[in-house]
Amino acid sequence: MKSKRNVLIGAFAAAALLLSTIAITNNNVVEANTSSTDVAEARTITAYGEGAIEASPDVAYVSVGVITEGKELAKVQAENAEKMTKVTTSLTNLGIKKEEIKTTSYSVNPKYVWDDKTGESSIAGYTVSNILEVTINDISKTGTILDAVVANGSNSVNSIRFGIKNQTDLYNKALEIAVKDAKAKAEAMGKGLSITNIQPYKITEASSRNTPVYFESAAMDLAKSSTPISEGQLKVSASVSVEFSFK
Structure with missing residues (x-):
């Protein structure tokens, strides 16, 4: 046992x-x-890269409208509607399609006056505002279109914005430039530490933006015929954050 x-x-x-x-x-x-x-x-190096492509715009967005004032609301509205009809007709006569004309705002605002004797305010009249955004696919007609709407009653041109219809190809090229920029920066940082063999480990798309070109109405003399408009160049930008590994 x-x-x-x-x-x-x-x-x-x-x-x-x-x-x-x-x-x-x-x-x-x-x-x-x-x-x-x-x-x-x-054992990683993180670098931030940027890329940009400049291109000529191929579309314009114009904000135009009619503002009318008066004591009787019905008359002010009727005057506004009459002028706006002339404005839209002038646009369609120049080849602008109905779907390219969009109402962005319509407002009716009373105007008040103060009576010192009674200590009260009262309505002295009304302001009616009707604003449109017009898409112009043939930007060579921008100046002619502005002349036409002003001649037919538009007394408000808020801004002109130029853009690019299809930005995908341009943006992808900007991305390629951004990645190369990040790699060059990482290699420069690695060189300072005698690191030569770096490999991309993680790539993150950081941001993208299109820098539009604006023209404000205050800077334009719309009373002249053949209003000169220069569309300039647009910049399509991209940025990335890249992590590189090394041994």
Whole structure:
């Protein structure tokens, strides 16, 4: 009996020693992996890149409208509607489609006057404003269209905005430039530490924007015929953030 008991005790001791060895080995593996991950995360260079493409605009958006004032609201509204009808007719006569003419605001605002004797205010008249946004796909006609709407009763030209209809191809080219810019910056940073073998690890598209060209009405002499309009150049920009790994 004593011999069998000794054998069992020896077997349990051996098993306990084996489990302890396995546990120690597994702990070493986890620690090694954690250490390796920390090192890998530390061996990165992050660079920010920008790219831009300039192009000529191919569409214009013009804000035009009619503002009328008077004492009687019905007459003011009727005058406004009559002038706006002439404005829209002049636009369609120049090839602007109905779907390219959109009402952006219509407002009726009373005008008040203060009576010092009574200490009260009263309505002295009304202002009616009707504003349109016109899409001009043939931007060479922009000046002619402005002349036409002013000649037919428009007394408000708020702004002219030029744009590009399809920006996808231009934006993709700007992205390529941005990525190359980020790589060049990362290589320059790595060179200072004698790091030559860097590889892209993570690329993030940071932002994009189109810089429009605006013309304000205050700067335009719309009373002249053949109003000169220069559309200039538009800039399509892109930016990226790139992480590079190295050994």
